Amino acid sequence: xxxxxITTFILxxxxxxxxxxxxxxxxxxxxxxxGIYRIIxxxxxxxxxxxxxxxxxxxxxxxxxxxxxxxxGWNIFSRExxxxxxxxxxxxxxxxxxxxxxxxxxxxxxxxxxxEKPELILILSGDQVYKMDYRRIINAxxxxxxxxTISVFEVPLKEAHRFGVLxxxxxxxxxxxxxxxxxxxxxxxxxxxxxxxxxxVFNLDILIKRVIEDxxxxxxxxxxxxxxxxxxxxxxxxYAFRFIDENKKETNTGAI
Amino acid sequence: MSKKRILLVEDEENERLLYKEELxxxxxEVACCQNGNEAIEFIEKSIYDLVILDIQMPHMDGIETLGKxxxxxxxxxxxxxxxxxxxxxxxxxxxxxxYLIKSxxxxxxxxxxxxxxxxKNG
Numbered sequence: 001x002x003x004x005x006i007t008t009f010i011l012x013x014x015x016x017x018x019x020x021x022x023x024x025x026x027x028x029x030x031x032x033x034x035g036i037y038r039i040i041x042x043x044x045x046x047x048x049x050x051x052x053x054x055x056x057x058x059x060x061x062x063x064x065x066x067x068x069x070x071x072x073g074w075n076i077f078s079r080e081x082x083x084x085x086x087x088x089x090x091x092x093x094x095x096x097x098x099x100x101x102x103x104x105x106x107x108x109x110x111x112x113x114x115x116e117k118p119e120l121i122l123i124l125s126g127d128q129v130y131k132m133d134y135r136r137i138i139n140a141x142x143x144x145x146x147x148x149t150i151s152v153f154e155v156p157l158k159e160a161h162r163f164g165v166l167x168x169x170x171x172x173x174x175x176x177x178x179x180x181x182x183x184x185x186x187x188x189x190x191x192x193x194x195x196x197x198x199x200x201v202f203n204l205d206i207l208i209k210r211v212i213e214d215x216x217x218x219x220x221x222x223x224x225x226x227x228x229x230x231x232x233x234x235x236x237x238x239y240a241f242r243f244i245d246e247n248k249k250e251t252n253t254g255a256i
Numbered sequence: 257m258s259k260k261r262i263l264l265v266e267d268e269e270n271e272r273l274l275y276k277e278e279l280x281x282x283x284x285e286v287a288c289c290q291n292g293n294e295a296i297e298f299i300e301k302s303i304y305d306l307v308i309l310d311i312q313m314p315h316m317d318g319i320e321t322l323g324k325x326x327x328x329x330x331x332x333x334x335x336x337x338x339x340x341x342x343x344x345x346x347x348x349x350x351x352x353x354x355y356l357i358k359s360x361x362x363x364x365x366x367x368x369x370x371x372x373x374x375x376k377n378g
Contacts, residue, residue: 094348095327110347212351218330 006138007118008052010043011102012126013060013090027059029126030066038069042131043124044085050134052122053083056112058105060090060098088112101223102198106207107215113208121207123200123224130197130243137201137241144171147206147236150229151199153243157185160193164225166240168194173238178225196225197243206236259285260373263304265295265321266337267313271358275308275337278362279369292316296324304332305373308365309352311338319348326351333372337365 012029022031029040040057047055059066067087077083088109090098099105106113106123113121120141122134132151141149150173152166160183167175167184175184176196183193210228214220220227232238262279266272267290276286287304289295291313299307307325311318322334326348336343336352343349354368 094323097327114345114347208347208350212347215326216330216351 004120004138004142005116005118006052006054006120006122007113007116008047008055008122008124009106010040010047010055010057010124010126011105012040012057012063012066013099013105023062025062026065027062030063030069031127033129038066038073039129040066040069040126041073042129043126044074046130046132046134047122047124050132050138052134053077054116054118055085056088056109057085057126058088058090058099058109060105063087063089101221101227103211103214103220103224103228104222107211107222110208110211113204118204121202121204123198123202125198128197132199132243134199136244137199140241141201141239144239145237146201146239147203148229148232149201149239149241151197151243152194152240153197154186154189154192155195157183157191157193160195163195164198164229166194166196168240171239171241173233173240176229176233176238178223178230194240196229198225200224200229206232210236259283260305261285261287261303262369262373263295263298263307264288265290265292265307265313265318266310267291268310271310275362275365278366282366282370284369284373292318292321292324295321296328299325299329299332306333306335306369308335308337308369311336311340311343319343319346322351323348335365335368335372 012027031039033039070085070087074085077085094108099108137149137151161179161181164176164178165180165183166173186192186194210232214222214227262284264272264275264286272288276288279286287298289298293315309318309321325332333353335354335356336349337356337358339358341357344355349355353372356364356368
């Protein structure tokens, strides 16, 4: 990935209702994990170990604990060197409402992309526990000349209905259904389905175009999984990247 | 069929009156306001089929206005009508249905309005 200009967005605004009561007083990314850690430390340390040092964290619900943790635990970068972890609470810069969905959180902060003008944007969830070298997905994105690359992994078919399920042909995503009642199976193995991890690499132009297009739709929930990704299949170059397990299996903490 | 309603947001009085007159000649109903704050009040009180929006205005510029209009009436068509091409660099302007540069010839503006409102050009 060389010296490419890449900005990382960590979406950390979710309510985390499935983890209640752990999320009674704090947002899911701020839930403690293994003693001194918080869930957001996983995507953050993955990013830093992947050489990504321009990081914005979008926050919304019950974010005090998360803000304190980032301020006190991650004060490691030097802005003078163009490296930072910035917390971006919902500011109602554009609209007068809170973030309506994951895509809306990017739309409401479109000024950041204007200022940074990165070549690529890596979008991560702040509430997943896994180890990943993002350089691999970024390199795959560049090699395929993709508009969007989605990190995917296999789950048993009976679990797939809780996720965004994909069908791929030669790594190209040809179908995407968010939480389908009858998930599509992986052609190489009918016992499993391929699911999206909510980890995306976008080219700047296509991200802006699709997020703005979505912002104008009245029938949209303004969510990457439900709205943006399905709208891109068949017209943009969307590729899947099979998650390479750097440690153990990815766990969406929503399901613990 | 009732007339299509246009909201014209323009701070320069001479331009506002000229555009209003010319668009009314084309059979449209045109309401006018002078800045972004007023534009938001107008669209909250009444229904419009299209907004024509200047960018350089006092109180609230056209780009901020565009964002606010968009989140209030998501599918409302908007034409940016400005003397300056450089605002295209601001990503929010990509949300407009057209970005036209002001000219003494109002034909491109009228054509675009007709295309958006009637599906026909000229």
